[in-house]
Amino acid sequence: MGTTQTFPLKQETDIVVIRQQVRKVAEQARLGLVSQTKIVTAASEIARNALIYGGGGEARLTGTQRDGRSAVHLVIIDHGAGIEDLDKAMVDGYTSGNGLGLGLSGARRLVDDFSIRSAPGEGTTVELWKWR
Amino acid sequence: MVDRIPILKMGRYLLLSIQVDMHDQLALDLQEDLTQQIVKHRAKGVLIDISSLEIVDSFIGRMLAHIANVSQILDAKVIVVGMQPAVAITLVELGLSLEGIATALNVEKGMRWLERNVDEDLSLECERGDDPDLSAEAGD
Numbered sequence A: 001m002g003t004t005q006t007f008p009l010k011q012e013t014d015i016v017v018i019r020q021q022v023r024k025v026a027e028q029a030r031l032g033l034v035s036q037t038k039i040v041t042a043a044s045e046i047a048r049n050a051l052i053y054g055g056g057g058e059a060r061l062t063g064t065q066r067d068g069r070s071a072v073h074l075v076i077i078d079h080g081a082g083i084e085d086l087d088k089a090m091v092d093g094y095t096s097g098n099g100l101g102l103g104l105s106g107a108r109r110l111v112d113d114f115s116i117r118s119a120p121g122e123g124t125t126v127e128l129w130k131w132r
Numbered sequence B: 001m002v003d004r005i006p007i008l009k010m011g012r013y014l015l016l017s018i019q020v021d022m023h024d025q026l027a028l029d030l031q032e033d034l035t036q037q038i039v040k041h042r043a044k045g046v047l048i049d050i051s052s053l054e055i056v057d058s059f060i061g062r063m064l065a066h067i068a069n070v071s072q073i074l075d076a077k078v079i080v081v082g083m084q085p086a087v088a089i090t091l092v093e094l095g096l097s098l099e100g101i102a103t104a105l106n107v108e109k110g111m112r113w114l115e116r117n118v119d120e121d122l123s124l125e126c127e128r129g130d131d132p133d134l135s136a137e138a139g140d
Helices: A013-026 A031-051 A103-110 B022-043 B058-073 B085-094 B107-128 B134-138
Strands: A006-009 A058-067 A069-078 A112-120 A122-132 B007-010 B013-018 B045-049 B077-081 B100-102
Touching: A006 A013, A006 A031, A006 B022, A013 A058, A013 A069, A013 B022, A031 A069, A058 B085, A103 B007, A103 B085, A103 B134, A112 B134, B007 B022, B007 B085, B013 B022, B013 B077, B013 B100, B013 B107, B022 B058, B045 B058, B045 B107, B058 B077, B058 B085, B058 B134, B077 B107
Parallel strands: B013 B045, B045 B077, B077 B100
Antiparallel strands: A006 A058, A058 A069, A069 A122, A112 A122, B007 B013
């Protein structure tokens, strides 16, 4: 328990690898099928955002404990332009590109704990938790 | 990694089953392939089986919606079948409603839906006598 694996996020196929690894750790943490599906989907959304809008970065994945429950902890980091207005970016349907604008807001609904840190010029870090 | 999703032609229909974890480019290629095949085979219906898909994120959801829209313009009906319950629950919470996309529980129900909807269309056109070639075509 508690080993952190780091995965690169440089190209589209890396998103697939991250999804598969999150699924594996979620299974090991014995999350239910719906919870597994939710964290994998959230990971996919955030990883794609980091790649498309943030120019890529990396994902750090840990199977761990949170308040005595087995949990998946995923941190996705990019070194892109950052997000100027975080509140606006978290609203359903808001997009700075040509997506659906569901990535951030949707991913937040799918996980048990969500945090995002970003500043213009400093990239974006999104932290996701899902526990049993 | 797989670089193409096979599309099968069966009579007036095109069938495809997505059985791999698609990367984004693969989804975009599928969209394009399918559009070309609809025109090439003058397909009247498309059945997309996603029973092996373990997630549908906003990208794949958008691809499905796009396929449904384009097919409609090309006069082909689309039905998406076999979505896993956990995927459906996740989609709703993500905020994707897949509005405008017909769905069925499994391939059999999906085929029945296509038969029903495509036949209705054909008989309407026959009544109006829109297309003299139609009776010959419907029989192949």
